[in-house]
Structures are given as C-alpha cells and as structure tokens.
Amino acid sequence: MPRGDKLPTVWERPPHTKAKHDILTRYLGAWFGIFGSSSQYQRVNVLDGFAGPGRYDDDEPGSPVLALNTLLGHQSFAKFGNTQFNFIFNEWDAERFASLQGVLADVKTERAPWPATVRMIERNQNFQDLASDLLTSIPAGQKLAPTFAFIDQFGYRDVPMALIRDLVSHPSCELFIYFDFNSVNRFANAGNVDTHFTAGDFQRMEDQMVAEGTVREWRVEEGWGVIDSASTPGGCWAFFTSVKSDKRHLVTGERVSFEWEPADQDGYRFRAVGVWPSRSEPVDRKPRRSGTDADGRTAVRDIRPE
Numbered sequence: 200m201p202r203g204d205k206l207p208t209v210w211e212r213p214p215h216t217k218a219k220h221d222i223l224t225r226y227l228g229a230w231f232g233i234f235g236s237s238s239q240y241q242r243v244n245v246l247d248g249f250a251g252p253g254r255y256d257d258d259e260p261g262s263p264v265l266a267l268n269t270l271l272g273h274q275s276f277a278k279f280g281n282t283q284f285n286f287i288f289n290e291w292d293a294e295r296f297a298s299l300q301g302v303l304a305d306v307k308t309e310r311a312p313w314p315a316t317v318r319m320i321e322r323n324q325n326f327q328d329l330a331s332d333l334l335t336s337i338p339a340g341q342k343l344a345p346t347f348a349f350i351d352q353f354g355y356r357d358v359p360m361a362l363i364r365d366l367v368s369h370p371s372c373e374l375f376i377y378f379d380f381n382s383v384n385r386f387a388n389a390g391n392v393d394t395h396f397t398a399g400d401f402q403r404m405e406d407q408m409v410a411e412g413t414v415r416e417w418r419v420e421e422g423w424g425v426i427d428s429a430s431t432p433g434g435c436w437a438f439f440t441s442v443k444s445d446k447r448h449l450v451t452g453e454r455v456s457f458e459w460e461p462a463d464q465d466g467y468r469f470r471a472v473g474v475w476p477s478r479s480e481p482v483d484r485k486p487r488r489s490g491t492d493a494d495g496r497t498a499v500r501d502i503r504p505e
C-alpha cells in the first residue's frame with residue numbers, strides 16, 4: 200500500500216502517544232484480569248488494527264509489545280489457566296509490517312519459553328478489509344469471542360463509523376479508538392467526512408459550532424484578534440466584522456460566546472463567524488461607513504474599531 204503519511208518507517212514517539220499507551224496498558228491490565236479469570240470464556244482476542252512498526256525511534260515499545268507485555272507480566276497470569284489469548288497485529292504498510300515482524304520475533308525469543316496459551320497472528324492488510332473479514336467469518340447466530348480492539352489510525356478516514364457500529368454490536372467487543380477530532384474539524388467542509396458519519400447527523404453538527412472562550416489578544420489597529428477555547432485548539436481567528444455587539448472590537452481577556460467555522464486563516468484553523476460578550480445576546484449591526492474589500496467584507500482601512 201502507498202504510505203498515506205509523511206513519517207519514516209519508524210518515527211519519534213510524540214508525547215500524546217505516550218499518553219495513549221498509558222491508557223492502553225492500564226485498561227488492558229484490568230481487561231486481562233477480568234477475562235483471564237472468568238471461567239465463562241475459553242478464548243479472548245486483542246485486535247491491534249493499526250499496529251505500527253512495533254517500536255519508536257528511541258526504541259520505546261509500540262502498542263503490540265505493550266499489549267503482550269501487559270499480559271505476560273500480569274500479576275495473575277499464572278492463574279489465567281487455559282484461557283487462550285489471541286493477539287491480531289495488523290499493519291498495512293509493508294516496511295512497517297516487516298519491522299513489526301522483527302520486533303515480535305525478538306519478544307518471542309526474549310520471553311522463551313513462549314506460553315502455549317498466547318498466540319500471535321500478524322496481518323498486513325487494510326484494517327477495513329481485516330475487520331470486515333472478521334465480522335463476516337462469524338457464523339449466523341454466533342457471537343465474537345470477547346475482543347478488545349485498539350484502533351489507532353492517523354487521522355479519521357480509515358475507520359468508517361458503520362464499521363465501529365458493527366464491531367461494538369457484539370456484546371463483548373470493546374474499542375479503544377484514537378478519534379482525531381481536530382482532523383475532522385479541519386476537513387469538515389472538504390466533502391470527505393460525510394462518508395464516515397451518518398450524513399444527516401453530521402450536517403446538523405454545523406449548527407452547533409458555538410463555544411465560550413477568552414480573547415487572547417485583540418489588535419485594535421488591524422481589526423482582528425484571537426479567541427481561545429477548548430473547541431478551537433490553537434486559537435480561533437476573529438475579524439472585527441464578526442463582532443456582534445454595540446462596540447466594534449474585543450478586549451484582551453474578555454469572555455465571549457462565538458460561532459466558529461473550520462478555516463485556514465493566517466495560520467489558524469478556526470475562524471469566528473460571530474462573536475459577542477458572554478451572557479449577552481448577539482447584536483446584528485450595520486457598518487458605519489460604506490466600503491467593502493474584494494471579498495465583500497468591510498475594509499479595515501475604512502472602518503476602524505473604536
């Protein structure tokens with residue numbers, strides 16, 4: 200498969216990946232404890248659908264090694280008896296898959312003798328195909344064995360919501376998914392998000408893009424500023440024509456309500472469509488003097504903020 204990202208085969212581990220790994224290992228530790236000790240299940244699956252190359256630049260372990268170590272180092276592993284643990288490690292990129300195979304072979308050597316109850320299945324497929332194969336292979340009326348799926352894609356496009364729905368429709372299937380909210384926002388108007396969501400629901404989200412924030416800075420002479428809020432990471436660019444109050448400008452530190460849209464605006468990924476002081480109603484106002492620029496906006500030169 201052609202690599203869809205610009206990273207090398209093995210890359211440096213960013214801090215957010217460390218956070219993701221901490222959540223993964225803590226959750227899996229509890230999950231193994233529950234399903235390993237249960238006499239109800241003979242077999243459980245861990246599906247790492249976007250397994251990566253198995254390690255990072257600085258030799259930090261990747262998710263497949265962490266998942267295996269969490270089981271093999273579990274304080275109750277000896278009591279898990281005959282429960283069969285199937286690990287399915289899937290990576291689509293050929294070079295990363297080769298790296299992953301090498302890393303897993305090393306883990307097996309280091310952990311020899313390898314327990315008979317732990318099986319590794321290595322796959323080099325598009326996750327969507329793998330998950331569809333898995334789901335269609337279940338005979339009618341039967342259920343998937345308890346499955347923990349780690350879905351750690353770059354961006355959001357590789358895992359349609361319908362696939363997630365089908366996986367979690369099995370009662371003992373749990374997902375830990377990396378959902379890249381920022382990418383979805385960024386490409387919300389590009390026309391390729393719709394196929395990953397139920398179209399109607401997604402379209403209605405546009406009406407809900409209103410947030411509370413604080414004005415980080417306001418450049419009076421230039422008529423623009425930046426608003427910070429949890430919904431607009433990195434800041435939301437605001438032009439004075441979007442200020443819906445009797446005054447024509449915002450003030451640094453001011454609390455505001457604002458409507459935003461995804462944008463590529465002067466280095467910011469969000470642009471305010473309307474801004475007004477918190478706890479007040481937006482006021483639609485007319486420009487004081489005429490004069491619009493080529494985009495139909497009122498020119499900054501002609502109407503300065505007060």
Ligand SMILES: C[S@@+](CC[C@H](N)C(=O)[O-])C[C@H]1O[C@@H](n2cnc3c(N)ncnc32)[C@H](O)[C@@H]1O
Pocket residue numbers: 203216248249250251252253254260261262263289290291292295324325326327351352353357
């Ligand atoms: C975020 S990285 C995985 C990191 C790994 N889970 C970890 O924590 O160490 C995403 C991986 O998915 C692979 N990938 C991209 N698209 C894929 C697809 N459609 N199916 C399977 N793997 C894919 C990429 O090559 C990349 O190695």
